[in-house]
Amino acid sequence: MKKVLISILSGIILSLVILISAPTHISADTLKVGILADNKPYSYLTNKKVTGFEVELSKKIAQEMDANIKFVKVSDRKKLQKLVSEHQIDLALGQFDKTTLSSKLITTDTYLYPQNVLFTGTHRHISSIEDLQNKKVGILANGNQHQLLTSLQMKPKVYNSISSLMKALENKKIKAGILTDYEYTAYLNKHPELTSAYLQALNSTKKSDLPKLTLTRIKDPQITSQQLVGITDKRNTKLNQALDKLKDGNDIIDLSQKYFSQDLTKP
Structure with missing residues (x-):
């Protein structure tokens, strides 16, 4: 069983991730973000408007990139992954099986450790x-x-x-x-x-x-532990830089305190 757990942590790592399509499909002024419509507190609807941890994090990423943002609501993660693979959206937030992701995508450092x-x-x-x-x-x-x-x-x-x-x-x-x-x-x-x-x-x-x-x-x-990381195209440094800047500041800590009433940025 210990070998199985080690294998999970080192190889299969089921993580809540950010998926980002090839940079040639990211508009200079608009970032298309796929989210789940009913995934509180990460993303959900309030008075027909999307809100939640992932929604605010996406807005901060877009702000760092000096881009507008457009949310695309879907019902499950398989659809999110499909939209990213087909470059219909630029960014997808959610947890995906790394073994099924495109080889063109790499993970960023972990930015949140929920339970x-x-x-x-x-x-x-x-x-x-x-x-x-x-x-x-x-x-x-x-x-x-x-x-x-x-x-x-x-x-x-x-x-x-x-x-x-x-x-x-x-x-x-x-x-x-x-x-x-x-x-x-x-x-x-x-x-x-x-x-x-x-x-x-x-x-x-x-x-x-x-x-x-x-x-x-x-x-x-x-x-019980999860690792939230970002998945990005190897050539797409701008999104990585935006996320790293938010990690280095208190932005993600503040969002974690707001939506989870605790700091989940450390393991």
Whole structure:
């Protein structure tokens, strides 16, 4: 298992990345950016306008390049990758499997280190990632962790919402689930009855009073950590320079504090 994890970190590195097409397709005055329409807090709609961490980061990159910006909303990362490959957009933000990317694209240094949460509920015998080998693990349709789970010999099961994933966990259709730290925390804030603290506060021995599902984290930093990096054409130095300048300043730290309430710019 350790060799598998090392292989993931060194070779397959499932990362949230920025994809950038060949520089000849980047307009001198407009940067076309592909984003997911429903991927809070990275990109989402508010009053029919796009906002989020990736949206603001894209605007800052465009500002550094002295360019206008145009957002192209899509439903999933496969479409983003396709648009980049066909040079229909200049920049795509999201997590992609590096093994499927064009050889013309290279990665920048990591600029953000968000966290995933791997968790189980009714399956008390599940306590480590080894226990989940060849087992079904719930993931959201727009989740970033499909290739990571597959590489660890788990079987990703896709759900369209967190509530449907939790229902599957409650009904023992899956052994565990994986969400971003933001998604997991936000959902528990709305559903405190799923926490162990709620169970302890309940202080009841009646089976009918007990909650049907209580979530338990499976802590393993090697599976829960993500690395956000940029993918760019080897000749495209202007975008790299813009991103490096934002990294060197406090811009990305400020955005991280705004959208995640913490500094995720360090591992």
